Structures are given as C-alpha cells and as structure tokens.
Amino acid sequence: MNLETVLIGAIVGAAAGWLVRRWLAAARRRKAGGCAGDCGCAAKIQPKK
C-alpha cells in the first residue's frame, strides 16, 4: 500500500466519519427536544413536566 492510497483512505474515512458524527449529533439534539436542523439555533425551551 503506497502513501497515496493511505492518504486517500484517510481523507475519505475522515469525511465519512465526520458526516456520521454530525448526523448522530443532530439525532441526539432532536431527541433532547432541540432543533435538528443546520440553522444553528439554540435549544428550544422545554416546559417542565
């Protein structure tokens, strides 16, 4: 395996990992009652149970 293959693998792996992490974080935000979008808004106010 040459340097070029290692570099490509690292870049593609990092991109895929970053996307998966981002989607998981959005799912967690949504579950906590926050906004799942990319708008960057603050967590929504949740009434007390």
Place this chain on the structure above:
Amino acid sequence: MSAAEPGLTVALVGNPNTGKSTLFNALTGLRQRVGNYPGVTVARKSGQCDCGDGTKVELIDLPGLYSLSAASPDEQVVIDALSGHLADDRRPDAVVVVIDATNLLRNLFLASQLSELNLPVVLVLNQADVAAEQGLKINTELLSRRLGGIPVVLTSAWKGEGISAVRRAIGEALRARVRMPAVEWPPLVEEALADVAAGVAADIGRAPGRADVERLLFDSTTSVGQRLGWAAPRRDVVIRAARDKVRRAGYNPLAAEPLIHYERLRKLLEGVVQGGGNRTGGSAAVDQVLLHRVLGPVVFAGIMLGMFAAVFWLAKFPMQWISGGVDALKLGVAPLLDGMPMLQSLVTDGMIGGVGAFLAFLPQILILFLFVSILEDSGYMARAAFIMDRLFSWCGLNGKSFVPLLSGFACAIPGILSTRTIEDPKARLATAFAVPFMSCSARFPVYALMCAAFIGPLYGPGWESVVMVGMHCVGLLFAVPTAFVLTRFVLKVKPQPFVLELPRYQMPKPRDVLWRMWQNAAEFVSRAGTVIFAITIIVWALSYFPRDPAVEQRIRATAVGVAPAVVDAQVQSAYVEQSWMGRFGKSVQPIFDPCGFDWKITVGVLASFPAREVIVSTLGVTYSVGEGAEADSKHLQQVMRDAKWTEGPRVGTPIFSLAAILALMVFFALCSQCGPTVATLAQETGGWKWAAISFVYMTALAWLMAVAVYQGVSRLA
C-alpha cells in the same frame, strides 16, 4: 451593584411588531432576524446586556404576544418563562416591556397583565420617532408616577436612540425593584379570584400564584390547571361557581379581564398622551395600491419577477469570476500532484470541482437575500401576507399559516418550527405539512444552475427570471390543493379569522440588511466548507473506485488512429461508468428513465436526499471525473451542455434537453429531499407518522410530475 453579580436575567416582552427584536439587537450587540410580520421570534434568544454601571445581565428575547391568555404553544412559552415554569430557566429578575409608542392603550394591556407577576418592570416606549411624526407628545414622567414609579423610557431602537437610557433603567429596576401596581378588581371579581385560589390550595396542597389564578378564572383553556395538577371535575365545579360571581358583578367571565384592564388604562393615560390625529398619512395611500384586490397581486408578481431578474443580471459577472477562479485553481493545483493521479483527481475533480460548482452561486444567494431583507424590513412582506391570505383562506389554512409558509421560502425547518404560533393543532399540522413544498433557498442553486446553463443561453436572459418565478410557484401550486384536501377532508380544520397588524413602511436600515446578507453568505460558505465538502469527497470516492486497469487497456487497444484527447475522455468515461456510483446509478436509472434522467443525474438525485443542493456538487464531481482533464478547462455548465446520451434510443441526443431540465427542476421543487426537514416534521408532529406520509407523498408526487413534464414537453417539442 457589582459587575461580578452573576445570574441576573431580564426578559424582554411585548406585542409583535413593536421593534422588540431590534431593541434586543441594540442592547446585546447580537443580531437577530428583524421582520415586520408577526411571530418572527419563535426560538429562545438571549445575549449579554451591559446596564451601563458595570452590571451585566442575561437578556432573553421572548416571542411577541398580545396577552397572557396562551392560545398557541409559542405564547405558552412566554408565560412559562415569566412564571419560572420552564425546565432550564428560573424566573427572570425583571421584565422589560416594549410598547409601541403610537398605540399605548392597546400595548399597555399586556403590561397591565404582567403586573400580576410581581416582577420589577421597565417600560420602553419604542418607535418614539414615529409617535413624534404623528404629533404625539407623551409625558413619560406622569406615566411613570401613575405606574408606581417604574422606569419609563422613550426609544427609537431602529435609530439607536434611547438605548443607553434603557440600559440604565434596567440597572435601576434591578436595584430599586419597583413593581407596577396590579389592577384593582371589582369586589365580586376579587372574591371569585380568592375562591379559585382557595380551591386550588385545598386540592393540590399549595397556594397558586396570582397570575395562575387569573388564567384559571378568565381563560377558556385548561393548560394552567393541567400544569398545577388541578384536575376535573372538582376544578370545573370551583371555576364555574367563581365565574357565576363574575357574572353577578356585571361581566362576562371570558371578557371581564380586558374590560377591567382597559377601564384602568384609559384613566391612567388621561393627560399622558397629547396630540396625534396624523396616524395614517402616506402608508394608507400606498396601501390603497399595494393591497388592492387586483393591483396588489399584480404588483406582488412584478416585484418577484424584478427581483429574480436582478438576481441573475447582477450576479452574472461575479459568478463568472468565481467559476474562472475555480478553474484556474484546478489548473494550478493539478501539476503539483502529477505523480499521484488518484490524489490529483480527488483534489481537482472532487474537492475543487464539487465545492467550486456550489460556491459559484454565492453571488446569487447574496443578492437574493439583499432583496428579501429590503422587502421584509420595509414592511412590504406583511402586505404580501395580506395578499396571500386570500389564497390560503380558500384552501382552509389558518391565516397565521402565512408566516411559516413564508419562512419556508428561506428554509423549511424554521418554517415548521414557527407553526407553533398557530393555536389550532389541526391547522398547525396542515401548515407544517405544506411548508416543505415552499421553494427553500437550497433549491435555488439547482434552479440557478439549470437556468444559467440552459434557459438563459437558449431563450434569452429574460426567461431565466420567468422560469425562476415559475419554479417558486410550482411548490405553492401543489401546497394549496394538498392543504385544501388535508384541511377539508382529512383533518377537518375549522376556519379561523386572521388578524394581521400591518406595520408602517420604513426605510430598511443598511446595517440590518448587510448583516442578513452576511449571515446568509456565511451559512452558505460554511455549508460548502463542511457538509458539501465531506459529501463531495464521498461522491468522488464512489465515482472513482474501483479502477480496473483492464478497462483502460481494452479501450486503448481498440482506439487505433483516434486522437489521444478523445481516447483519454473515453477512458475516464468508462472508468466512471464501472465505478460503484456508476454501477449503482445505472441499476437505479430505469426508475428515473421516464423523467429523462441519465444515470449521472440519477446519482445526483439520489445523493441529494439528505440535502438537495448536493446535486450541484455531485454533478460537478461526476461530470469532472467522467470528462477527465478536459473538464478542468470548462465550466460545469458547458460540460452539461455538451453531455449526450451514449446508449439507448436517445443515443447522440443532448441529455439536458428542455424537457429533461424542466422535469429535473419540477422534481426538485416537489421532492422531499432534506433529512433535517423530515426529522423536524416528526419532532413537531409528535411522531414519525406524518413525517413518513409527507416524505412518501412528496417524493411520489415529484416523480409523477417529473414524468408528466418530461413526456409532455418531449412530445410538444
């Protein structure tokens, strides 16, 4: 008070359209979207405010509301926040009530209600400049005296006048803790309130707050009772008896509160406000044209057409500069990676080609938001709401649906979130279902690419704006009948009246307009540098691998006497066709064949399901990789114009025919291609059922309409 005193919070409340958000921006230095239509503030916004004496407080901008009788979830949030009933927030230490100085009586109703919360209050009479123009003279000292000595400040937030005085007044309110005197209820009403308080205390074992007791007695909703854990039927018995006492006092229980408050306020304002009578003037004359039954929609359509024409015309040269820069970058970087063909392709075709194709639309986005900001800040958007309300009321949507639907033109997510301002849960659901049909800004690069690459060059620049307006109407065209069926036959929504306060016209503030442009540009570039960049790398990898050397050997062996550049292009094309992306695209392409999409467009369409604008970078990558080095010197638009079918019955004909372009745009106008929107719909409707229905319905509709457009236009052409 020392500067280090931590944890002080001050809530900013007021009626919609009082300039509350502008004042919040001025006090905190933060920026927030400033719109002229009601309900613009939905989420919790907070920022640090310096009181001028070194004291720093957390200022919370709460959604605009007219009274404490919570009808919508949005209004409930304000009441919960002010009463300290929110999970993560404690009760604020003071309240700044923002009042429209031109309409003190109506605006003071909320302040008068808030007096029951027993919090220190600062009264800000905003839009003082307009009041002065109308000849109104307000005696703030007299008003302050009559309100128990609370600070009363005159401001013009949009001009930045009186902001320091508000800061000082907040500091003073926190120091002196002066409360506004509560309303004096007639004896029988006071008795009724005491009965309700005693009933609650007896049943739940603790004394309720005064504000909660008033809500229980005067409101028809039972949300406060539910929150306190005061259950029916005992609750209903106590409240019914208390309301009988209110009736004996000569009031309808559900109308008693405003009547008594306004009676108090009228006396309170005697001698406070002088002059006036110049209230309408120019705005009314302009509105006679802009809100005219016939002229209004014509002017609205003209403004939209002009806006898109200007977007194309003004953005033409900056777009060319960006595309030229991207091409130069590709050509400059490629030789540096000559020894590493894979890395060279990743950097030039993938990263630079994909992200560059997306970034080329930055000038159009900037100019679009320049116009949208001007229209909103000038007060025209509220007039547009009034014009559109006729259409919405026909299809059974609540008039309040306009704000979420209008927000949907920028992004469906805030649009769906802002349906919280709608009281009726069924109308809220129907609106949330219709919002994703609105042509959001993520669809814009797709339309812009097609218009710039094909419509403009083929039919002339004027047609670009016509097609753009048309594409923005396509979503609306399907949202209206969808909402009609949903509201009339599925959800059976009862029609409700729509009261819209038309703000005065004003000159948009350049700072706010530029800030909005900057925010949108930053978001666009940030997406290009993050999500689009990452997806581009994945799309490149799927379009590049696997690379079997036998493919190249076979082509070179058979290509005798063919020019080397042509052979290179054939090799690149063959490689991308046998890549994972190529194989997947070709296997799925038959589904999209009736829409006129080749396998590369099919791949673009499928890659766009998480976020629709991804198609631009995906086409940028697949066409760059497929075309090889030749594509480095051509814009994506040129490569797409040259693309032809290589197999099947359409071999040799352009892939991007007029029929295919229109079908592709219609598909993107109607398809549910946004993961976060589907998730938000699920969140706001309390489950995945409606989100799944929306996804299946929109996607199926998009496919059907794309087929109809392609087949219809192909036959006509």
